[in-house]
Structures are given as structure tokens and as C-alpha cells.
Amino acid sequence: MPTCFIHPTTLSIIGTSKGLRTALEGCRKAAKENDPVLFQGEIGTGKLLLATYLHDEGAQHDKTLYVVDCAQPHGIIQKLLSEDFNINYFEFLSGGSFYFREVASLSLEDQKRLYHFCLRIEPLKIRIFLSSSQNIHFLMLDKAFDQNLYRYVGQWEISIPPLRQRKEDIPLLIEHLIENLNLRLRKSVQGLTPQAEQILTSYRWPGNIEELEQVLTRAILLGNEPYISQRHLRGYLLSSDYENTINDVMPLDRMEEILLKSALERYGYTLEGKKRAARALNISLATLYNKVKRYNLNE
Numbered sequence: 579m580p581t582c583f584i585h586p587t588t589l590s591i592i593g594t595s596k597g598l599r600t601a602l603e604g605c606r607k608a609a610k611e612n613d614p615v616l617f618q619g620e621i622g623t624g625k626l627l628l629a630t631y632l633h634d635e636g637a638q639h640d641k642t643l644y645v646v647d648c649a650q651p652h653g654i655i656q657k658l659l660s661e662d663f664n665i666n667y668f669e670f671l672s673g674g675s676f677y678f679r680e681v682a683s684l685s686l687e688d689q690k691r692l693y694h695f696c697l698r699i700e701p702l703k704i705r706i707f708l709s710s711s712q713n714i715h716f717l718m719l720d721k722a723f724d725q726n727l728y729r730y731v732g733q734w735e736i737s738i739p740p741l742r743q744r745k746e747d748i749p750l751l752i753e754h755l756i757e758n759l760n761l762r763l764r765k766s767v768q769g770l771t772p773q774a775e776q777i778l779t780s781y782r783w784p785g786n787i788e789e790l791e792q793v794l795t796r797a798i799l800l801g802n803e804p805y806i807s808q809r810h811l812r813g814y815l816l817s818s819d820y821e822n823t824i825n826d827v828m829p830l831d832r833m834e835e836i837l838l839k840s841a842l843e844r845y846g847y848t849l850e851g852k853k854r855a856a857r858a859l860n861i862s863l864a865t866l867y868n869k870v871k872r873y874n875l876n877e
């Protein structure tokens with residue numbers, strides 16, 4: 579059976595970045611219309627979450643949002659695209675929304691069929707959402723996306739930037755996800771050590787928020803400690819990306835802050851620990867205190 583997704587009554591969309599705010603603003607504007615909408619963004623960036631938000635804000639809000647995954651080779655999509663499919667099957671969805679996930683994973687032939695399916699169900703007044711993690715504009719240039727389908731959804735396009743381009747959202751998302759995971763997994767994790775936080779903020783997140791959620795879930799399940807530390811993350815982040823995190827070119831003062839944090843984590847925040855950290859960094863204790871104050875590094 580396909581996924582049938584009844585919209586939640588309260589949605590938590592976390593983040594303050596410009597990219598996310600622009601996407602939300604796009605949803606609010608699009609919610610006033612009934613035209614099809616294309617959601618673009620890398621995997622796990624929150625396309626379905628934003629479509630749910632748009633659905634909730636629009637005229638469809640008290641109806642169902644129905645998700646069809648086009649990337650599933652033997653899913654409902656194949657039945658739905660067959661010419662003899664009886665569209666009356668979807669009468670129950672009348673006035674609601676259809677969300678076709680990963681539409682670019684369909685063959686060109688199936689994209690054409692999807693376009694005709696959308697036209698056939700028009701009398702049911704179901705709003706159409708398409709999502710794609712591939713850039714549809716590039717696919718169009720390569721003639722790998724159906725022109726009619728593109729024109730059909732081209733009017734409203736909402737793009738969500740990858741997490742690495744909106745790093746200011748990462749700490750907020752971490753806090754939100756830990757809170758949710760604590761409830762779900764009956765744990766009481768309080769947060770991350772500064773070094774673990776630094777790793778998660780610098781990491782490239784190829785799988786975006788979905789990956790962040792998975793990494794935190796594993797760390798919480800296996801860590802069994804009040805704070806998630808670097809130790810709990812190793813092995814979960816893709817190793818090459820993890821290395822990039824460490825080797826990334828970054829401003830010198832940021833690098834200094836990271837090295838200070840790492841020394842304090844290793845030797846501790848006590849007076850004795852600070853003395854040892856200062857010795858390891860080859861600076862005086864007074865300089866270390868100044869820098870701790872400057873970067874607000876007290877535990």
C-alpha cells in the first residue's frame with residue numbers, strides 16, 4: 579500500500595537561516611493558490627516537511643496529503659500510471675494534496691504518463707506537489723525531464739538549500755532532535771560536548787537533516803551517557819567527509835577556538851586541567867584564561 583499521510587496538527591520546522599526563511603515564505607505565498615508546486619533540494623533537506631506545511635496553510639488543510647514515492651520501482655506509482663487506472667479510486671482525496679517524491683527517478687516515459695495522470699485527475703481538485711533531489715533545470719538541459727511536466731509545475735518552485743549552506747540551523751536542529759529523541763527513546767541526553775558540536779557543525783552532511791537525525795539516534799542509543807562526545811560520532815559520519823571536517827580551511831581564530839576546546843576537553847576545565855592545557859598549547863596560563871574568556875569556553 580502507498581503511504582497515506584494525514585497532516586499533523588503541529589509542525590516543528592526548526593531553523594532561522596535565510597535559505598529556510600525564503601523557502602517558508604515561498605510556501606506561504608503558494609498556499610494562497612492551488613497550482614502545482616515543485617520542491618527541490620538534496621535528499622533529506624525537508625522537502626516533504628515543507629510540503630506538509632504548505633498543505634496545512636492552504637485550502638487543503640483539512641484534507642489528506644497523500645505521498646507517492648516515485649523512487650520505489652514496484653510501488654503504487656506503476657499502477658497509478660497505467661492507462662486503465664480508475665481515477666475514481668482517488669475520490670476520497672478530493673480537495674487534498676498529492677506528493678510525488680523523487681519524480682526525476684521516473685523514466686521519461688513515466689514522467690509523460692505522470693503528466694497525463696495529473697491532467698486526468700484535475701476534476702478531483704487535488705493539489706499536486708512534486709519533489710526532486712536532482713536539479714530539474716539541469717535535467718531539462720540534458721533532455722532528461724519531460725517538458726510538459728516541467729511546464730505544468732514550473733510556476734511554483736521552492737528550493738531548500740543543503741544543511742552545509744545553512745550551518746546556523748545545525749545547533750537549533752540538534753537541540754530539537756535531541757529533545758524529540760529523548761522522548762521517543764526514553765533517554766535523558768543533555769547535549770553535546772563542545773568538540774562533538776564542532777564536528778557536527780563543520781561536517782558536510784551529504785544526507786542533510788535525515789542524516790543528522792540518524793547520527794544522533796545512534797549516538798544516543800549506543801552512547802548511554804548524558805553528553806554525546808566525539809567518541810560516539812566516530813564511525814557514523816562518512817569517513818571522508820569526517821576528514822574534510824577536520825582539514826577544512828577555516829579562519830585562524832576559529833581554528834584557535836577549536837584547538838582550545840579540544841585541549842580543555844582533554845585535560846579538563848579545572849585549574850589543574852587548564853594549566854596542563856596551557857602547557858600543551860605552549861601558551862601562558864594568563865593567555866589561556868584570556869582566550870577562554872574571549873571564546874566563552876568555560877564549561
Ligand SMILES: Nc1ncnc2c1ncn2[C@@H]1O[C@H](COP(=O)(O)OP(=O)(O)OP(=O)(O)O)[C@@H](O)[C@H]1O
Nearest residue numbers: 590591592593620621622623624625626627787788
Ligand atoms: N527544518 C526542519 N526542522 C525540523 N525537522 C526537520 C527540518 N527539516 C527536515 N526535518 C526532518 O528531517 C527529516 C527529513 O525531512 P523530509 O522527509 O521532509 O526530507 P525530504 O527532503 O523530503 O527527504 P527525501 O529527499 O528523502 O525525500 C524528517 O524527519 C523531517 O521532519
